Amino acid sequence: MSPRTHTQWEEIRGKSREKILNAAISLFSSIGYFSTSVSKIAQKAGVSKGLLYNYFDSKDQLLVAIVKKTLGLIEKAFDISTDEHNPNEALIILMENMFKIIETHQGFLRMIIPLSMQIREFEFINKMIFSKYDESVKKMSILLEKMEYKNPEDEARIIIAGLDGIMYQYLVLGDNLPYEKIKNGLINKYKI
Amino acid sequence: MSPRTHTQWEEIRGKSREKILNAAISLFSSIGYFSTSVSKIAQKAGVSKGLLYNYFDSKDQLLVAIVKKTLGLIEKAFDISTDEHNPNEALIILMENMFKIIETHQGFLRMIIPLSMQIREFEFINKMIFSKYDESVKKMSILLEKMEYKNPEDEARIIIAGLDGIMYQYLVLGDNLPYEKIKNGLINKYKI
Amino acid sequence: MSPRTHTQWEEIRGKSREKILNAAISLFSSIGYFSTSVSKIAQKAGVSKGLLYNYFDSKDQLLVAIVKKTLGLIEKAFDISTDEHNPNEALIILMENMFKIIETHQGFLRMIIPLSMQIREFEFINKMIFSKYDESVKKMSILLEKMEYKNPEDEARIIIAGLDGIMYQYLVLGDNLPYEKIKNGLINKYKI
Amino acid sequence: MSPRTHTQWEEIRGKSREKILNAAISLFSSIGYFSTSVSKIAQKAGVSKGLLYNYFDSKDQLLVAIVKKTLGLIEKAFDISTDEHNPNEALIILMENMFKIIETHQGFLRMIIPLSMQIREFEFINKMIFSKYDESVKKMSILLEKMEYKNPEDEARIIIAGLDGIMYQYLVLGDNLPYEKIKNGLINKYKI
DNA sequence: TATGAATGAGAATTCATTCAT
């Protein structure tokens, strides 16, 4: 009969939010943002449509929340210090980390790439992709410079293009792509 | 108002069809398949919705028609004989041709890539992409073999990953990408 | 088999538009703008909801269309020259005209008064009411001045307050108000 | 935390009820009954939705409570004895009292007038308005009879129409109306 | 007494598609 404590409310909210976010990311990534209706999300999450709008102001904002959340996860996973390694080892770790992101966040990538390719509506996604790209180029350039590549920045861009290409093919071709083989092929090209 | 001849009808049909296809590809590629309404297409093409449905059974079929048409164009442009060139020259020509497709058919790519990321609904697009991929790997492998690469197929896949990566970045990053630089960077890596 | 002429289309459009407008004004005035759903309007008009949106961009715009249309009707009815009459006769005609508007456009008034009293959303209604008020004050002042009233503008404002009061009571009290009696009572006060 | 006495509970109940009523009247009068959500009321009152429903069975009943409460206030303010004044003085006091209500209960009026324009749903409001109207006519008629007006009831109705008209204009036109001027103009017409 | 998460019915709006002319 006594009202719930703040923590109890928090917990309830957290659980529902999570259910909705998970349902949404699953649907957005498999059938796409536009083909996913809010009703489908609510149904998959096992909650009412109304509740979804208690937690997210709009379908758009739900997307934003997903992007933020996943970006947080990626950031965390990516934030491994490479200080104790020599440049080449560090480069390999960097590449492997990028492949890990591809493997772990397939769904997320499948969701945002379509949005980044069209629709002005989600400009923030393009900005985010560009900032990630830029950051990667910088990080990698430094390592390649230490490894005494002649044009480290250019080389970095080519490596990242390779990584992005493998990602793209992985997402589109799925099992038709000998992913592991290509992945190792690329990595080995840069192992001294 | 003498009755039109068969050829005249044909011509009229062809022109309207063309107008519709052009309007559709322009809209699909800029704002996306799902955000493009049939009304907008008809309006942009300067025809009535009814007429559009005279030519195409559905929005889906309109997409199919666009893919078929553009694939034809790509095929034609791609079908340049490399017989009179040595393997390395041929490889470079092949790569340059692929870049040409990226540059010439931006809109088309921007349209189908999002659709290819979503499983199931447009299966035929994935099949088509896979067949193109496979074909390219084969063509390139042969040349690389002649150039005495140790693992020509693996090397081919890495090159194509690079090409696809540049394509992807070109479509997403636009002017934020030093496209020409990376393009030449990649090509030069394979010039002997 | 031959397509409809421009005039035929016009006619079809006109009829549907009219049906919708009539249904809307009837519902807006009887149960109010907010309690009237677009579905109800379409149903009453005997058309689909979709069609309604072919003619009007939104529920708001439907309201705007009604206001414009009714204002046109009122303007026309009100635009009677009083040149050949002496000031007192003209004043009486003016008052009678105002009563006529009250009687003829009950529904319209019942619709806009609630909107004018609240909601910033429909500012244009307030502007319109003020402009009508101002216009009436000016017209009536001129006549009262000729009739040698000491403070013609003040007197005009009092008369119009009386008219508005009767309008208000007429709309709210309906048959509980001895409308004709009061109306004549007011008019007689200003007959010389 | 000793258990509260009955009186303390009463007080708590009273305060929360009051807060809710005030929030509701403020919102109903500014943005209208239909555009005001129960959530907004609870929020503005600083209580939970649940608590609101502890005090009032429904949004409708909340409205009823407001009307009852405000009517009580008006009654009290209006219940000033005019016995010691002569009829003319009493008439002026009566009119001034009515203006005072207009000025003091703007919000309330702005809230109920829109509702009174819509037939059926809030019948009780129309009944209340009629009863107030009737009562005023009677009171005023008596005074005007003593003042030897020929048709005291008719004159009373005209005066009240004037008052209502000024009220209406005051609510709709706001600062665009020279309220004080008209108010005094009307009062002076009946000062001997 | 007090909370706020949860519901579900219903609101406005969009859009692929049909059809009479």
Place this chain on the structure above:
DNA sequence: GATGAATGAATTCTCATTCAT
């Protein structure tokens, strides 16, 4: 061949109300 009015199902979103604690 060509038109565009008309449809209806589906979409996003709102909100009064309930209920377990």
